[in-house]
Amino acid sequence: MDRRSFLKTGAAAAALPWPSVFAAPQWRAYEVTTRVEILKPQGASRAWLPLPLVEDTPWQRNIGNQWSGNAAHTQVLSDGKYGAAMLYAQWNADSAPVLELTSRFATRDHAVDVARPRADAERLSAAERAFFTAPTEYIPTDGIVRDTAREIVRKERTDIGKARAIYEWVVENTFRDPEVRGCGWGDIKSMLETRNFGGKCGDLNAMFVGLARSAGIPARDVYGLRVARSAHGYASLGVGSPNVTRAQHCRAEFFAQGYGWVPVDPADVRKVVLEEPGRLAIHDAKVVAARKRLFGGWEMNWLAYNMAHDIELPHSRGPKLPYFMYPNGESGGQRLDSLDPDSFKYTITSRETTA
Amino acid sequence: MIRLALVLALLGALPAGAEALKPWSGGATPPLELDDLKGARHRLADYRGKVVLINFWATWCVPCREEMPSIERLRASLENRPFAVLAVNLAEPESRIARFLEAVPLGFPILLDRDAKAARAWQAKMLPATYIVGPDGAIRYRHLGELDWSKPEVRESIIRLMKR
Numbered sequence: 001m002d003r004r005s006f007l008k009t010g011a012a013a014a015a016l017p018w019p020s021v022f023a024a025p026q027w028r029a030y031e032v033t034t035r036v037e038i039l040k041p042q043g044a045s046r047a048w049l050p051l052p053l054v055e056d057t058p059w060q061r062n063i064g065n066q067w068s069g070n071a072a073h074t075q076v077l078s079d080g081k082y083g084a085a086m087l088y089a090q091w092n093a094d095s096a097p098v099l100e101l102t103s104r105f106a107t108r109d110h111a112v113d114v115a116r117p118r119a120d121a122e123r124l125s126a127a128e129r130a131f132f133t134a135p136t137e138y139i140p141t142d143g144i145v146r147d148t149a150r151e152i153v154r155k156e157r158t159d160i161g162k163a164r165a166i167y168e169w170v171v172e173n174t175f176r177d178p179e180v181r182g183c184g185w186g187d188i189k190s191m192l193e194t195r196n197f198g199g200k201c202g203d204l205n206a207m208f209v210g211l212a213r214s215a216g217i218p219a220r221d222v223y224g225l226r227v228a229r230s231a232h233g234y235a236s237l238g239v240g241s242p243n244v245t246r247a248q249h250c251r252a253e254f255f256a257q258g259y260g261w262v263p264v265d266p267a268d269v270r271k272v273v274l275e276e277p278g279r280l281a282i283h284d285a286k287v288v289a290a291r292k293r294l295f296g297g298w299e300m301n302w303l304a305y306n307m308a309h310d311i312e313l314p315h316s317r318g319p320k321l322p323y324f325m326y327p328n329g330e331s332g333g334q335r336l337d338s339l340d341p342d343s344f345k346y347t348i349t350s351r352e353t354t355a
Numbered sequence: 356m357i358r359l360a361l362v363l364a365l366l367g368a369l370p371a372g373a374e375a376l377k378p379w380s381g382g383a384t385p386p387l388e389l390d391d392l393k394g395a396r397h398r399l400a401d402y403r404g405k406v407v408l409i410n411f412w413a414t415w416c417v418p419c420r421e422e423m424p425s426i427e428r429l430r431a432s433l434e435n436r437p438f439a440v441l442a443v444n445l446a447e448p449e450s451r452i453a454r455f456l457e458a459v460p461l462g463f464p465i466l467l468d469r470d471a472k473a474a475r476a477w478q479a480k481m482l483p484a485t486y487i488v489g490p491d492g493a494i495r496y497r498h499l500g501e502l503d504w505s506k507p508e509v510r511e512s513i514i515r516l517m518k519r
Binding site: 181185189193196318334 | 474
Protein backbone atom coordinates (compact mmCIF):
# COMPACT_ATOMS: atom_id res chain seq x y z
CA MET A 1 0.00 0.00 0.00
CA ASP A 2 1.49 3.39 -0.93
CA ARG A 3 1.44 6.31 1.46
CA ARG A 4 -1.33 8.13 -0.35
CA SER A 5 -3.76 5.20 -0.28
CA PHE A 6 -2.81 4.50 3.34
CA LEU A 7 -3.70 8.06 4.28
CA LYS A 8 -6.95 7.80 2.33
CA THR A 9 -7.91 4.54 4.05
CA GLY A 10 -6.86 5.91 7.43
CA ALA A 11 -8.93 9.03 6.97
CA ALA A 12 -11.96 6.98 5.93
CA ALA A 13 -11.53 4.65 8.91
CA ALA A 14 -11.29 7.58 11.31
CA ALA A 15 -14.56 8.94 9.94
CA LEU A 16 -16.45 5.65 10.19
CA PRO A 17 -19.75 6.48 11.84
CA TRP A 18 -20.57 2.94 12.97
CA PRO A 19 -18.26 1.77 15.76
CA SER A 20 -17.50 -1.85 16.59
CA VAL A 21 -19.94 -3.52 18.99
CA PHE A 22 -17.87 -6.43 20.30
CA ALA A 23 -18.28 -5.15 23.87
CA ALA A 24 -21.43 -6.63 25.43
CA PRO A 25 -24.25 -4.23 24.49
CA GLN A 26 -27.31 -3.39 26.56
CA TRP A 27 -30.61 -5.19 26.20
CA ARG A 28 -33.52 -3.01 25.04
CA ALA A 29 -37.14 -4.09 25.36
CA TYR A 30 -39.87 -3.41 22.79
CA GLU A 31 -43.57 -3.90 22.33
CA VAL A 32 -44.91 -4.47 18.82
CA THR A 33 -48.68 -4.37 18.26
CA THR A 34 -50.30 -5.73 15.11
CA ARG A 35 -53.96 -4.95 14.50
CA VAL A 36 -55.74 -6.77 11.68
CA GLU A 37 -59.22 -6.17 10.28
CA ILE A 38 -60.96 -8.02 7.46
CA LEU A 39 -63.30 -5.35 6.17
CA LYS A 40 -65.37 -7.19 3.57
CA PRO A 41 -65.52 -10.82 4.67
CA GLN A 42 -66.79 -13.19 1.98
CA GLY A 43 -67.64 -16.05 4.35
CA ALA A 44 -65.50 -17.67 7.02
CA SER A 45 -62.18 -15.86 7.52
CA ARG A 46 -58.71 -16.75 8.79
CA ALA A 47 -55.57 -14.81 9.66
CA TRP A 48 -51.95 -15.74 10.34
CA LEU A 49 -49.65 -13.29 12.14
CA PRO A 50 -45.91 -13.92 12.56
CA LEU A 51 -44.63 -14.18 16.14
CA PRO A 52 -41.09 -13.45 17.40
CA LEU A 53 -38.52 -16.25 17.36
CA VAL A 54 -39.57 -18.85 19.91
CA GLU A 55 -36.07 -19.82 21.00
CA ASP A 56 -34.01 -17.19 22.80
CA THR A 57 -30.69 -16.22 21.24
CA PRO A 58 -27.77 -14.11 22.52
CA TRP A 59 -29.38 -11.17 20.66
CA GLN A 60 -33.16 -11.63 21.10
CA ARG A 61 -35.31 -12.79 24.00
CA ASN A 62 -38.99 -13.51 23.87
CA ILE A 63 -40.96 -11.91 26.71
CA GLY A 64 -44.47 -12.91 25.64
CA ASN A 65 -47.46 -12.49 23.33
CA GLN A 66 -51.03 -11.55 24.12
CA TRP A 67 -53.99 -10.96 21.88
CA SER A 68 -57.60 -9.86 21.83
CA GLY A 69 -60.39 -9.64 19.29
CA ASN A 70 -63.57 -11.40 18.20
CA ALA A 71 -62.17 -14.59 16.62
CA ALA A 72 -64.10 -17.81 17.20
CA HIS A 73 -60.82 -19.64 17.61
CA THR A 74 -57.20 -18.54 18.13
CA GLN A 75 -54.14 -20.68 18.54
CA VAL A 76 -50.35 -20.39 18.48
CA LEU A 77 -49.09 -22.68 15.74
CA SER A 78 -45.84 -23.30 13.94
CA ASP A 79 -44.98 -24.62 10.51
CA GLY A 80 -43.80 -28.20 10.54
CA LYS A 81 -40.40 -27.70 8.93
CA TYR A 82 -38.76 -24.57 10.34
CA GLY A 83 -40.73 -24.02 13.53
CA ALA A 84 -41.88 -20.54 12.44
CA ALA A 85 -44.29 -19.39 15.13
CA MET A 86 -47.57 -17.71 14.26
CA LEU A 87 -50.83 -16.64 15.82
CA TYR A 88 -53.68 -18.29 13.91
CA ALA A 89 -57.24 -16.98 14.15
CA GLN A 90 -60.48 -18.01 12.48
CA TRP A 91 -63.90 -16.38 12.33
CA ASN A 92 -67.36 -17.54 11.36
CA ALA A 93 -69.05 -16.13 8.28
CA ASP A 94 -71.26 -13.70 10.20
CA SER A 95 -68.51 -11.76 11.99
CA ALA A 96 -66.50 -8.61 11.23
CA PRO A 97 -63.02 -9.97 11.98
CA VAL A 98 -60.70 -8.00 14.23
CA LEU A 99 -57.52 -9.26 15.90
CA GLU A 100 -54.91 -7.39 17.90
CA LEU A 101 -51.63 -9.02 18.85
CA THR A 102 -49.01 -7.53 21.15
CA SER A 103 -45.55 -9.12 21.20
CA ARG A 104 -42.97 -8.16 23.82
CA PHE A 105 -39.32 -8.98 23.38
CA ALA A 106 -35.84 -7.67 24.12
CA THR A 107 -32.87 -7.33 21.77
CA ARG A 108 -29.26 -6.29 21.94
CA ASP A 109 -26.78 -5.57 19.17
CA HIS A 110 -25.20 -8.67 17.73
CA ALA A 111 -21.65 -9.00 16.45
CA VAL A 112 -19.29 -11.89 15.82
CA ASP A 113 -15.57 -11.18 15.64
CA VAL A 114 -14.68 -12.93 12.40
CA ALA A 115 -10.96 -12.49 13.13
CA ARG A 116 -11.00 -14.59 16.33
CA PRO A 117 -12.35 -18.15 16.44
CA ARG A 118 -13.76 -19.30 19.80
CA ALA A 119 -13.45 -22.73 21.38
CA ASP A 120 -16.99 -22.42 22.81
CA ALA A 121 -18.61 -21.51 19.49
CA GLU A 122 -21.81 -23.33 18.54
CA ARG A 123 -21.38 -26.51 16.50
CA LEU A 124 -23.66 -27.92 13.83
CA SER A 125 -24.59 -31.59 13.57
CA ALA A 126 -24.24 -33.30 10.20
CA ALA A 127 -28.05 -33.21 9.84
CA GLU A 128 -28.18 -29.47 10.58
CA ARG A 129 -25.35 -28.83 8.13
CA ALA A 130 -27.27 -30.76 5.46
CA PHE A 131 -30.47 -28.84 6.27
CA PHE A 132 -28.84 -25.42 5.94
CA THR A 133 -27.00 -26.23 2.72
CA ALA A 134 -30.08 -27.71 0.99
CA PRO A 135 -31.89 -25.90 -1.82
CA THR A 136 -35.34 -24.36 -1.35
CA GLU A 137 -37.97 -23.72 -3.99
CA TYR A 138 -36.64 -20.23 -4.78
CA ILE A 139 -33.03 -20.85 -3.77
CA PRO A 140 -31.58 -23.58 -5.97
CA THR A 141 -27.98 -24.65 -5.35
CA ASP A 142 -27.15 -26.20 -8.71
CA GLY A 143 -26.54 -24.95 -12.26
CA ILE A 144 -25.71 -21.29 -12.60
CA VAL A 145 -26.01 -20.67 -8.83
CA ARG A 146 -23.39 -23.34 -8.03
CA ASP A 147 -21.15 -22.26 -10.93
CA THR A 148 -21.29 -18.61 -9.85
CA ALA A 149 -20.56 -19.53 -6.24
CA ARG A 150 -17.58 -21.68 -7.20
CA GLU A 151 -16.13 -18.87 -9.28
CA ILE A 152 -16.57 -16.34 -6.44
CA VAL A 153 -14.90 -18.53 -3.77
CA ARG A 154 -12.24 -20.01 -6.10
CA LYS A 155 -9.31 -18.45 -4.24
CA GLU A 156 -10.68 -18.83 -0.72
CA ARG A 157 -9.82 -21.68 1.64
CA THR A 158 -11.81 -20.88 4.80
CA ASP A 159 -15.55 -20.58 5.45
CA ILE A 160 -15.07 -16.99 6.62
CA GLY A 161 -13.05 -16.15 3.49
CA LYS A 162 -15.65 -17.76 1.22
CA ALA A 163 -18.57 -16.05 2.95
CA ARG A 164 -16.81 -12.68 2.80
CA ALA A 165 -16.10 -13.14 -0.92
CA ILE A 166 -19.80 -13.89 -1.53
CA TYR A 167 -20.86 -10.93 0.62
CA GLU A 168 -18.60 -8.55 -1.31
CA TRP A 169 -19.82 -10.01 -4.61
CA VAL A 170 -23.46 -9.39 -3.69
CA VAL A 171 -22.68 -5.82 -2.58
CA GLU A 172 -20.71 -5.11 -5.78
CA ASN A 173 -22.97 -6.80 -8.31
CA THR A 174 -26.54 -6.06 -7.30
CA PHE A 175 -27.80 -3.58 -9.83
CA ARG A 176 -30.46 -3.49 -12.49
CA ASP A 177 -29.64 -4.37 -16.09
CA PRO A 178 -30.09 -1.00 -17.81
CA GLU A 179 -30.76 -2.65 -21.20
CA VAL A 180 -33.91 -4.47 -20.18
CA ARG A 181 -36.91 -2.99 -18.42
CA GLY A 182 -38.17 -5.87 -16.37
CA CYS A 183 -38.52 -7.19 -12.85
CA GLY A 184 -36.95 -10.13 -11.10
CA TRP A 185 -39.31 -12.26 -9.06
CA GLY A 186 -37.14 -13.42 -6.22
CA ASP A 187 -35.83 -16.51 -7.95
CA ILE A 188 -32.04 -16.25 -7.67
CA LYS A 189 -31.43 -18.58 -10.60
CA SER A 190 -33.45 -16.25 -12.81
CA MET A 191 -31.64 -13.23 -11.40
CA LEU A 192 -28.27 -14.75 -12.28
CA GLU A 193 -29.36 -15.89 -15.74
CA THR A 194 -30.71 -12.48 -16.70
CA ARG A 195 -28.16 -10.52 -14.64
CA ASN A 196 -31.16 -8.59 -13.39
CA PHE A 197 -30.00 -8.09 -9.84
CA GLY A 198 -32.36 -5.33 -8.80
CA GLY A 199 -34.24 -6.27 -5.70
CA LYS A 200 -34.89 -5.80 -2.05
CA CYS A 201 -33.78 -7.73 0.99
CA GLY A 202 -35.81 -10.81 0.04
CA ASP A 203 -33.89 -11.02 -3.24
CA LEU A 204 -30.41 -9.82 -2.34
CA ASN A 205 -29.98 -11.67 0.94
CA ALA A 206 -31.50 -14.76 -0.69
CA MET A 207 -28.73 -14.42 -3.27
CA PHE A 208 -26.16 -14.46 -0.44
CA VAL A 209 -27.81 -17.51 1.13
CA GLY A 210 -28.06 -19.40 -2.17
CA LEU A 211 -24.46 -18.71 -3.17
CA ALA A 212 -23.20 -19.64 0.31
CA ARG A 213 -25.18 -22.89 0.38
CA SER A 214 -23.89 -23.70 -3.12
CA ALA A 215 -20.35 -23.21 -1.84
CA GLY A 216 -21.05 -25.69 0.98
CA ILE A 217 -21.46 -23.06 3.71
CA PRO A 218 -24.60 -23.41 5.87
CA ALA A 219 -26.65 -20.22 5.54
CA ARG A 220 -30.19 -18.98 6.18
CA ASP A 221 -32.41 -15.94 5.75
CA VAL A 222 -33.87 -14.43 8.90
CA TYR A 223 -37.18 -12.61 8.36
CA GLY A 224 -38.35 -9.81 10.60
CA LEU A 225 -39.33 -6.20 11.18
CA ARG A 226 -37.45 -2.97 11.90
CA VAL A 227 -38.74 -1.57 15.19
CA ALA A 228 -36.66 1.53 16.02
CA ARG A 229 -34.41 4.13 14.47
CA SER A 230 -30.74 3.31 13.91
CA ALA A 231 -28.45 4.56 16.65
CA HIS A 232 -25.63 5.03 14.14
CA GLY A 233 -27.16 7.83 12.10
CA TYR A 234 -28.50 5.76 9.21
CA ALA A 235 -32.01 6.95 8.40
CA SER A 236 -32.35 4.11 5.88
CA LEU A 237 -31.58 1.39 8.45
CA GLY A 238 -34.27 2.24 10.96
CA VAL A 239 -37.80 3.51 11.29
CA GLY A 240 -38.65 7.14 11.86
CA SER A 241 -42.03 6.73 13.53
CA PRO A 242 -43.93 4.28 15.74
CA ASN A 243 -45.84 3.09 12.66
CA VAL A 244 -43.78 0.15 11.34
CA THR A 245 -46.50 -1.36 9.12
CA ARG A 246 -44.19 -1.36 6.08
CA ALA A 247 -40.88 -1.96 7.89
CA GLN A 248 -40.46 -5.68 7.16
CA HIS A 249 -36.84 -6.62 6.58
CA CYS A 250 -34.93 -9.85 6.24
CA ARG A 251 -31.28 -10.50 7.02
CA ALA A 252 -28.95 -13.47 6.60
CA GLU A 253 -26.59 -15.65 8.60
CA PHE A 254 -23.89 -18.12 7.65
CA PHE A 255 -22.23 -20.76 9.80
CA ALA A 256 -18.46 -21.07 10.19
CA GLN A 257 -16.66 -23.66 12.29
CA GLY A 258 -15.20 -21.95 15.37
CA TYR A 259 -17.44 -18.88 15.00
CA GLY A 260 -21.01 -20.23 15.02
CA TRP A 261 -23.76 -18.39 13.16
CA VAL A 262 -22.40 -15.13 11.77
CA PRO A 263 -24.82 -12.25 11.01
CA VAL A 264 -24.60 -10.43 7.65
CA ASP A 265 -26.79 -8.05 5.68
CA PRO A 266 -25.50 -7.19 2.20
CA ALA A 267 -28.95 -5.91 1.19
CA ASP A 268 -28.70 -3.16 3.80
CA VAL A 269 -25.40 -1.99 2.30
CA ARG A 270 -27.24 -1.42 -0.98
CA LYS A 271 -30.07 0.26 0.96
CA VAL A 272 -27.58 2.73 2.45
CA VAL A 273 -26.29 3.50 -1.06
CA LEU A 274 -29.78 4.02 -2.44
CA GLU A 275 -31.75 5.61 0.37
CA GLU A 276 -29.43 7.71 2.53
CA PRO A 277 -29.89 11.43 1.76
CA GLY A 278 -27.90 12.44 -1.32
CA ARG A 279 -27.66 8.94 -2.94
CA LEU A 280 -24.24 7.95 -1.59
CA ALA A 281 -21.39 6.55 -3.67
CA ILE A 282 -20.14 3.07 -2.82
CA HIS A 283 -16.89 4.63 -1.54
CA ASP A 284 -18.64 7.13 0.75
CA ALA A 285 -17.41 6.76 4.35
CA LYS A 286 -20.96 6.03 5.52
CA VAL A 287 -21.30 3.18 3.02
CA VAL A 288 -17.81 1.88 3.82
CA ALA A 289 -18.69 1.77 7.52
CA ALA A 290 -21.98 -0.04 6.95
CA ARG A 291 -20.30 -2.49 4.58
CA LYS A 292 -17.69 -3.29 7.21
CA ARG A 293 -20.13 -3.69 10.10
CA LEU A 294 -22.79 -5.63 8.21
CA PHE A 295 -20.40 -8.52 7.67
CA GLY A 296 -20.47 -9.98 11.18
CA GLY A 297 -22.89 -7.57 12.82
CA TRP A 298 -26.53 -6.59 13.12
CA GLU A 299 -27.83 -3.51 14.85
CA MET A 300 -30.76 -4.98 16.77
CA ASN A 301 -33.30 -2.24 16.16
CA TRP A 302 -35.04 -5.16 14.45
CA LEU A 303 -37.26 -8.06 15.49
CA ALA A 304 -36.54 -11.53 14.10
CA TYR A 305 -39.64 -13.59 13.32
CA ASN A 306 -38.37 -16.78 11.72
CA MET A 307 -36.00 -18.44 9.25
CA ALA A 308 -38.61 -20.23 7.16
CA HIS A 309 -38.65 -20.70 3.39
CA ASP A 310 -41.51 -22.00 1.20
CA ILE A 311 -43.88 -21.89 4.12
CA GLU A 312 -47.30 -23.58 4.11
CA LEU A 313 -49.79 -21.77 6.32
CA PRO A 314 -51.63 -24.27 8.55
CA HIS A 315 -55.35 -24.71 7.66
CA SER A 316 -54.87 -22.90 4.34
CA ARG A 317 -55.38 -24.34 0.88
CA GLY A 318 -53.65 -21.31 -0.63
CA PRO A 319 -50.20 -21.31 -2.21
CA LYS A 320 -46.97 -21.59 -0.24
CA LEU A 321 -45.36 -18.33 0.79
CA PRO A 322 -41.69 -17.80 -0.14
CA TYR A 323 -41.33 -16.23 3.33
CA PHE A 324 -43.52 -15.24 6.28
CA MET A 325 -42.98 -11.75 7.67
CA TYR A 326 -46.31 -10.10 6.79
CA PRO A 327 -49.76 -10.72 8.28
CA ASN A 328 -51.77 -12.98 5.98
CA GLY A 329 -55.52 -13.43 5.69
CA GLU A 330 -58.14 -15.46 3.86
CA SER A 331 -61.86 -14.98 3.47
CA GLY A 332 -64.25 -17.33 1.71
CA GLY A 333 -61.27 -19.53 0.84
CA GLN A 334 -59.50 -16.69 -1.03
CA ARG A 335 -56.11 -15.37 0.08
CA LEU A 336 -56.48 -11.64 0.88
CA ASP A 337 -54.28 -8.94 -0.51
CA SER A 338 -52.18 -7.56 2.31
CA LEU A 339 -51.74 -4.35 0.30
CA ASP A 340 -55.45 -3.76 -0.25
CA PRO A 341 -56.73 -1.44 2.49
CA ASP A 342 -60.32 -1.95 1.33
CA SER A 343 -60.41 -5.62 2.25
CA PHE A 344 -57.50 -6.51 4.53
CA LYS A 345 -56.30 -3.77 6.78
CA TYR A 346 -53.46 -4.04 9.21
CA THR A 347 -51.27 -1.67 11.14
CA ILE A 348 -48.14 -2.48 13.10
CA THR A 349 -46.80 -0.14 15.74
CA SER A 350 -43.68 -0.36 17.83
CA ARG A 351 -42.45 1.28 21.00
CA GLU A 352 -39.44 0.79 23.21
CA THR A 353 -40.42 -0.12 26.76
CA THR A 354 -36.96 -0.04 28.34
CA ALA A 355 -36.98 2.39 31.22
CA MET B 356 -20.00 0.78 -51.47
CA ILE B 357 -20.03 -2.98 -51.93
CA ARG B 358 -20.02 -3.36 -48.15
CA LEU B 359 -22.96 -0.92 -47.82
CA ALA B 360 -24.89 -2.84 -50.48
CA LEU B 361 -24.18 -6.08 -48.65
CA VAL B 362 -25.45 -4.64 -45.38
CA LEU B 363 -28.59 -3.32 -47.08
CA ALA B 364 -29.15 -6.68 -48.74
CA LEU B 365 -28.79 -8.45 -45.41
CA LEU B 366 -31.17 -6.00 -43.75
CA GLY B 367 -33.63 -6.60 -46.56
CA ALA B 368 -33.36 -10.33 -45.97
CA LEU B 369 -34.40 -10.00 -42.35
CA PRO B 370 -38.11 -10.33 -41.71
CA ALA B 371 -39.68 -7.17 -40.35
CA GLY B 372 -39.99 -7.33 -36.59
CA ALA B 373 -37.06 -9.72 -36.23
CA GLU B 374 -35.23 -7.14 -34.17
CA ALA B 375 -38.16 -6.86 -31.78
CA LEU B 376 -38.91 -10.54 -31.24
CA LYS B 377 -36.27 -13.14 -30.60
CA PRO B 378 -36.92 -16.54 -32.21
CA TRP B 379 -37.38 -19.24 -29.60
CA SER B 380 -34.76 -21.95 -29.38
CA GLY B 381 -35.59 -23.23 -25.93
CA GLY B 382 -37.23 -26.50 -26.92
CA ALA B 383 -40.71 -27.95 -26.68
CA THR B 384 -43.72 -25.95 -25.53
CA PRO B 385 -44.50 -26.62 -21.86
CA PRO B 386 -48.13 -27.38 -21.07
CA LEU B 387 -50.28 -24.53 -19.79
CA GLU B 388 -53.47 -25.28 -17.95
CA LEU B 389 -54.75 -22.66 -15.51
CA ASP B 390 -57.98 -21.12 -14.25
CA ASP B 391 -58.91 -17.55 -15.05
CA LEU B 392 -60.40 -15.00 -12.66
CA LYS B 393 -63.92 -16.35 -13.31
CA GLY B 394 -62.87 -19.90 -12.55
CA ALA B 395 -62.89 -21.07 -16.18
CA ARG B 396 -60.08 -23.46 -17.09
CA HIS B 397 -57.86 -22.56 -20.05
CA ARG B 398 -55.69 -25.17 -21.77
CA LEU B 399 -53.17 -24.00 -24.32
CA ALA B 400 -53.89 -27.17 -26.31
CA ASP B 401 -57.47 -25.90 -26.86
CA TYR B 402 -56.10 -22.88 -28.74
CA ARG B 403 -54.53 -25.00 -31.51
CA GLY B 404 -55.00 -23.24 -34.88
CA LYS B 405 -54.51 -19.77 -33.38
CA VAL B 406 -51.46 -17.67 -32.69
CA VAL B 407 -51.37 -17.21 -28.92
CA LEU B 408 -49.56 -14.46 -27.04
CA ILE B 409 -48.79 -15.64 -23.48
CA ASN B 410 -47.73 -12.85 -21.16
CA PHE B 411 -46.36 -13.55 -17.65
CA TRP B 412 -46.90 -10.49 -15.48
CA ALA B 413 -47.64 -9.06 -12.03
CA THR B 414 -49.21 -5.82 -10.84
CA TRP B 415 -46.10 -4.93 -8.80
CA CYS B 416 -43.99 -5.04 -11.97
CA VAL B 417 -44.02 -1.51 -13.43
CA PRO B 418 -42.89 -2.51 -16.96
CA CYS B 419 -45.63 -5.18 -16.99
CA ARG B 420 -48.26 -2.59 -16.15
CA GLU B 421 -46.92 -0.18 -18.72
CA GLU B 422 -46.86 -2.62 -21.64
CA MET B 423 -50.27 -4.13 -20.91
CA PRO B 424 -52.28 -1.47 -22.86
CA SER B 425 -50.14 -2.19 -25.94
CA ILE B 426 -51.07 -5.89 -25.70
CA GLU B 427 -54.72 -4.86 -25.53
CA ARG B 428 -54.26 -2.63 -28.61
CA LEU B 429 -52.67 -5.57 -30.45
CA ARG B 430 -55.54 -7.85 -29.45
CA ALA B 431 -58.14 -5.32 -30.57
CA SER B 432 -56.38 -4.80 -33.90
CA LEU B 433 -56.42 -8.56 -34.56
CA GLU B 434 -60.01 -9.16 -33.49
CA ASN B 435 -61.73 -11.75 -35.72
CA ARG B 436 -58.32 -13.12 -36.72
CA PRO B 437 -56.99 -16.45 -35.37
CA PHE B 438 -55.23 -14.77 -32.45
CA ALA B 439 -55.62 -14.98 -28.67
CA VAL B 440 -53.94 -13.48 -25.63
CA LEU B 441 -53.52 -15.28 -22.30
CA ALA B 442 -52.09 -13.13 -19.50
CA VAL B 443 -50.64 -15.27 -16.72
CA ASN B 444 -50.49 -13.50 -13.37
CA LEU B 445 -47.69 -14.54 -11.06
CA ALA B 446 -49.14 -15.63 -7.72
CA GLU B 447 -51.04 -12.49 -6.72
CA PRO B 448 -54.31 -12.24 -4.79
CA GLU B 449 -57.34 -11.95 -7.04
CA SER B 450 -58.47 -8.73 -5.35
CA ARG B 451 -55.24 -7.01 -6.38
CA ILE B 452 -55.65 -8.14 -9.99
CA ALA B 453 -59.27 -6.99 -9.97
CA ARG B 454 -58.23 -3.53 -8.83
CA PHE B 455 -55.68 -3.35 -11.65
CA LEU B 456 -58.35 -4.35 -14.19
CA GLU B 457 -60.67 -1.61 -12.94
CA ALA B 458 -57.99 0.90 -13.93
CA VAL B 459 -56.82 -0.93 -17.08
CA PRO B 460 -59.72 -2.83 -18.69
CA LEU B 461 -58.46 -5.76 -20.79
CA GLY B 462 -60.29 -7.88 -23.34
CA PHE B 463 -58.41 -11.10 -22.68
CA PRO B 464 -58.44 -13.60 -19.82
CA ILE B 465 -56.14 -13.33 -16.82
CA LEU B 466 -54.95 -16.76 -15.75
CA LEU B 467 -53.84 -17.42 -12.17
CA ASP B 468 -50.43 -19.03 -11.69
CA ARG B 469 -50.98 -19.37 -7.95
CA ASP B 470 -47.82 -21.30 -7.14
CA ALA B 471 -45.60 -19.87 -9.93
CA LYS B 472 -45.17 -23.37 -11.36
CA ALA B 473 -46.21 -22.30 -14.85
CA ALA B 474 -43.73 -19.39 -14.80
CA ARG B 475 -40.97 -21.81 -13.86
CA ALA B 476 -41.98 -24.38 -16.47
CA TRP B 477 -41.99 -21.65 -19.12
CA GLN B 478 -38.61 -20.27 -17.95
CA ALA B 479 -40.14 -16.83 -17.40
CA LYS B 480 -36.93 -15.62 -15.82
CA MET B 481 -38.09 -12.08 -15.33
CA LEU B 482 -41.28 -10.11 -15.77
CA PRO B 483 -42.76 -9.33 -18.15
CA ALA B 484 -41.95 -12.47 -20.16
CA THR B 485 -43.97 -12.97 -23.33
CA TYR B 486 -44.16 -15.98 -25.63
CA ILE B 487 -45.71 -16.18 -29.08
CA VAL B 488 -47.05 -19.65 -29.80
CA GLY B 489 -47.79 -20.58 -33.43
CA PRO B 490 -51.00 -22.23 -34.70
CA ASP B 491 -49.21 -25.59 -34.45
CA GLY B 492 -48.67 -25.13 -30.72
CA ALA B 493 -44.91 -24.52 -30.97
CA ILE B 494 -43.31 -21.48 -29.33
CA ARG B 495 -42.01 -19.16 -32.09
CA TYR B 496 -40.77 -16.10 -30.20
CA ARG B 497 -39.95 -15.04 -26.68
CA HIS B 498 -39.43 -11.52 -25.38
CA LEU B 499 -38.13 -10.73 -21.88
CA GLY B 500 -38.82 -7.21 -20.60
CA GLU B 501 -41.16 -4.49 -21.77
CA LEU B 502 -42.17 -4.03 -25.41
CA ASP B 503 -44.68 -1.96 -27.35
CA TRP B 504 -46.71 -4.86 -28.72
CA SER B 505 -48.78 -2.58 -30.94
CA LYS B 506 -45.77 -1.61 -33.08
CA PRO B 507 -46.41 -2.43 -36.77
CA GLU B 508 -43.34 -4.66 -37.11
CA VAL B 509 -44.36 -6.77 -34.10
CA ARG B 510 -47.92 -7.05 -35.40
CA GLU B 511 -46.60 -8.10 -38.81
CA SER B 512 -44.49 -10.87 -37.26
CA ILE B 513 -47.60 -12.24 -35.58
CA ILE B 514 -49.73 -12.00 -38.73
CA ARG B 515 -47.03 -13.89 -40.67
CA LEU B 516 -47.33 -16.76 -38.19
CA MET B 517 -51.07 -16.98 -38.93
CA LYS B 518 -50.34 -17.52 -42.61
CA ARG B 519 -47.92 -20.40 -42.14
